[in-house]
Amino acid sequence: MNRLRERLRRLLVPVADGQDVVPAAPPVPVREIFRRFWPDARPYRPAIAAGAVFLVLVPAIEAVEIWLFKLVVDDVLVPRDVGALLPLAAAYVGLTLLSGLIRFGDDYLATWVGERFLLNLRARLFAHVQGLSLDVLDRRRLGDLLSRLTSDVQAIERFVLTGVGDGISALARIVFFSGALLLLSWRLALVSIVVVPLFWLTARRFSRLIKHASREKRRRSGSLTAVAEESLANAALVQSMGRERHELARFRRENAAIMEAELASTRIRALFSPLVDLIELLGAMIVVGLGVWALSSGELTIGGLLVFLAYLSQMYGPVRELSGLVNSLYAASAGAERVIELLDERPAVVERPDARPLPAAGATVRGRVELRDVVYRYPGASRAALDGCSLAVEPGECVALVGPSGAGKTTATRLLLRFADPDAGSVLIDGEDLRELRLRDLRAQVGLLAQETLLFEGTVRDNVAYGRPEASAAEVERVAAAVGIADLLDARVGQRGRALSGGQRQRVAIARAIVRDSAVVVLDEPTTGLDAEAREAVLGALDALLPGRTTIVVSHDPAVVARADRVVELRAPGDDDRDARGADDDGAAPAAAAPDAARPAAGPPDPGASPTAARPTAAEPVA
Ligand SMILES: Nc1ncnc2c1ncn2[C@@H]1O[C@H](COP(=O)(O)OP(=O)(O)OP(=O)(O)O)[C@@H](O)[C@H]1O
Numbered sequence: 001m002n003r004l005r006e007r008l009r010r011l012l013v014p015v016a017d018g019q020d021v022v023p024a025a026p027p028v029p030v031r032e033i034f035r036r037f038w039p040d041a042r043p044y045r046p047a048i049a050a051g052a053v054f055l056v057l058v059p060a061i062e063a064v065e066i067w068l069f070k071l072v073v074d075d076v077l078v079p080r081d082v083g084a085l086l087p088l089a090a091a092y093v094g095l096t097l098l099s100g101l102i103r104f105g106d107d108y109l110a111t112w113v114g115e116r117f118l119l120n121l122r123a124r125l126f127a128h129v130q131g132l133s134l135d136v137l138d139r140r141r142l143g144d145l146l147s148r149l150t151s152d153v154q155a156i157e158r159f160v161l162t163g164v165g166d167g168i169s170a171l172a173r174i175v176f177f178s179g180a181l182l183l184l185s186w187r188l189a190l191v192s193i194v195v196v197p198l199f200w201l202t203a204r205r206f207s208r209l210i211k212h213a214s215r216e217k218r219r220r221s222g223s224l225t226a227v228a229e230e231s232l233a234n235a236a237l238v239q240s241m242g243r244e245r246h247e248l249a250r251f252r253r254e255n256a257a258i259m260e261a262e263l264a265s266t267r268i269r270a271l272f273s274p275l276v277d278l279i280e281l282l283g284a285m286i287v288v289g290l291g292v293w294a295l296s297s298g299e300l301t302i303g304g305l306l307v308f309l310a311y312l313s314q315m316y317g318p319v320r321e322l323s324g325l326v327n328s329l330y331a332a333s334a335g336a337e338r339v340i341e342l343l344d345e346r347p348a349v350v351e352r353p354d355a356r357p358l359p360a361a362g363a364t365v366r367g368r369v370e371l372r373d374v375v376y377r378y379p380g381a382s383r384a385a386l387d388g389c390s391l392a393v394e395p396g397e398c399v400a401l402v403g404p405s406g407a408g409k410t411t412a413t414r415l416l417l418r419f420a421d422p423d424a425g426s427v428l429i430d431g432e433d434l435r436e437l438r439l440r441d442l443r444a445q446v447g448l449l450a451q452e453t454l455l456f457e458g459t460v461r462d463n464v465a466y467g468r469p470e471a472s473a474a475e476v477e478r479v480a481a482a483v484g485i486a487d488l489l490d491a492r493v494g495q496r497g498r499a500l501s502g503g504q505r506q507r508v509a510i511a512r513a514i515v516r517d518s519a520v521v522v523l524d525e526p527t528t529g530l531d532a533e534a535r536e537a538v539l540g541a542l543d544a545l546l547p548g549r550t551t552i553v554v555s556h557d558p559a560v561v562a563r564a565d566r567v568v569e570l571r572a573p574g575d576d577d578r579d580a581r582g583a584d585d586d587g588a589a590p591a592a593a594a595p596d597a598a599r600p601a602a603g604p605p606d607p608g609a610s611p612t613a614a615r616p617t618a619a620e621p622v623a
Pocket of ligand 1: 138379404411
């Protein structure tokens with residue numbers, strides 16, 4: 001017996017292979033799922049109410065249509081009276097047209113509401129994901145996020161709207177058809193309803209299995225998109241290393257797990273269906289048996305008995321549907337759980353409700369930035385990336401940040417944009433703690449050129465204007481000319497800018513930063529990985545960017561460092577004799593450039609062009 005049970009379990013429960021690309025989301029009770037997402041459907045209450053009326057009208061018409069059949073048998077066929085057929089036929093035609101119209105209305109309304117619900121919920125989720133801190137996004141698999149944004153959200157629509165609609169429709173059918181059954185013969189009706197609890201009991205036994213298989217399916221589709229996204233995004237690496245077969249095997253493994261879960265669901269359904277069929281048959285047999293008695297005692301006419309059976313089969317359908325609905329609700333809840341898990345993820349950086357604008361009313365941004373005794377440890381990391389780091393950069397000054405790999409240079413640049421908050425100490429701009437300021441304002445004033453050049457598919461022109469869409473075409477062209485990409489403006493950059501060379505990409509990013517015209521720019525290794533010619537072009541572009549703004553540039557390139565007013569060396573935390581503090585004009589710093597001397601002579605964009613930024617020019621660095 002135990003072996004049989006074990007075999008059955010193995011058939012119906014998809015096995016996990018222990019290799020989790022994406023872990024399962026924590027389970028959430030059904031009531032909680034409704035509580036979380038019903039507010040998204042609330043704006044459509046009038047349409048939902050209208051849809052519910054349609055849903056109730058359709059079975060009402062069906063009940064009348066079946067009743068008409070009784071009249072056809074008893075008033076037309078049995079007495080052989082063709083004359084009575086005409087009004088019945090007219091009623092049939094009228095009802096068919098009416099129900100067609102109502103069905104269309106119901107269908108259209110359901111799609112209208114469902115799609116709007118989906119659109120808003122997806123947008124809400126997308127906005128939430130956008131607001132998550134970078135380290136949270138870095139920890140998640142991109143493909144899995146995409147799967148949650150698309151198919152898992154769809155499961156919630158099925159749960160909250162389609163599921164409720166199906167429930168209303170099934171309930172209305174049960175009410176109308178059992179009403180008609182009671183009207184025809186209440187004694188027979190009561191007997192036939194006795195089997196209904198059997199449907200429920202069977203469904204309850206199956207629902208846990210269905211839920212498990214659905215969870216596995218949803219989780220694995222997240223893994224599948226994650227693996228596909230990762231492999232395709234790194235296609236060059238995969239091809240150059242000849243790892244196509246390995247990647248294909250990873251892709252197949254996730255796909256096979258989905259297939260397993262799908263097959264398990266099919267086996268569950270295959271077992272569930274015949275069981276409920278048997279119960280239905282049992283009910284019908286009881287009625288036919290007792291129908292003989294009802295006919296002979298005159299309780300029912302032959303037409304009455306026929307439509308009784310018709311109503312009965314129409315009523316068992318919705319009862320089955322309702323019990324099946326519980327199962328599909330459980331299946332849909334597996335998607336909802338994954339969306340809820342994502343929605344519950346809190347960004348580490350949150351704007352305070354009383355955040356202040358930058359610049360304050362009537363003031364201008366000077367662009368003095370400071371890290372004051374900053375300690376920062378990445379979530380989950382064993383040691384701090386920055387430990388007591390201090391650094392002040394005066395308005396208009398250009399500081400080169402150097403130091404060994406892992407010293408925390410990139411981390412410092414991330415803190416300056418408030419991608420994360422320090423665990424201790426503070427980061428300031430013009431003496432204001434970044435945590436006190438409105439995020440949008442702060443990021444309007446601090447531009448970033450990340451180590452990896454980030455571009456959107458589109459033309460170079462689109463990418464240059466990305467940070468300030470209202471920039472005029474003339475301005476974009478002027479800046480493009482200054483960084484030497486004027487002839488590229490209408491070229492498409494391709495996926496992630498891959499249609500451009502590394503140097504071109506970097507110059508597009510520099511042009512974008514100039515157009516954005518922030519008071520402070522942070523550059524992370526702007527010339528890394530470029531050949532001599534591309535490097536020269538990027539250095540020329542930098543000469544157009546630096547003047548007139550506070551610049552912090554992470555670089556080991558002597559030519560870049562030479563453009564700085566001051567060189568600051570950052571040392572890895574935990575190095576005892578080498579203090580973690582950034583030491584100004586550190587003697588050990590390589591290639592410390594004489595302030596002023598290396599400042600570019602290239603004409604800066606007019607600082608007065610920015611309504612908010614009034615900064616000292618490069619010619620007058622502030623000590
Ligand atoms: N997302 C992250 N999660 C956990 N630890 C991280 C993360 N990013 C960086 N670190 C760790 O923080 C430390 C500082 O890294 P950071 O990238 O700031 O160094 P860096 O000075 O810019 O190095 P490089 O010159 O090699 O780019 C390193 O020990 C690194 O392993």
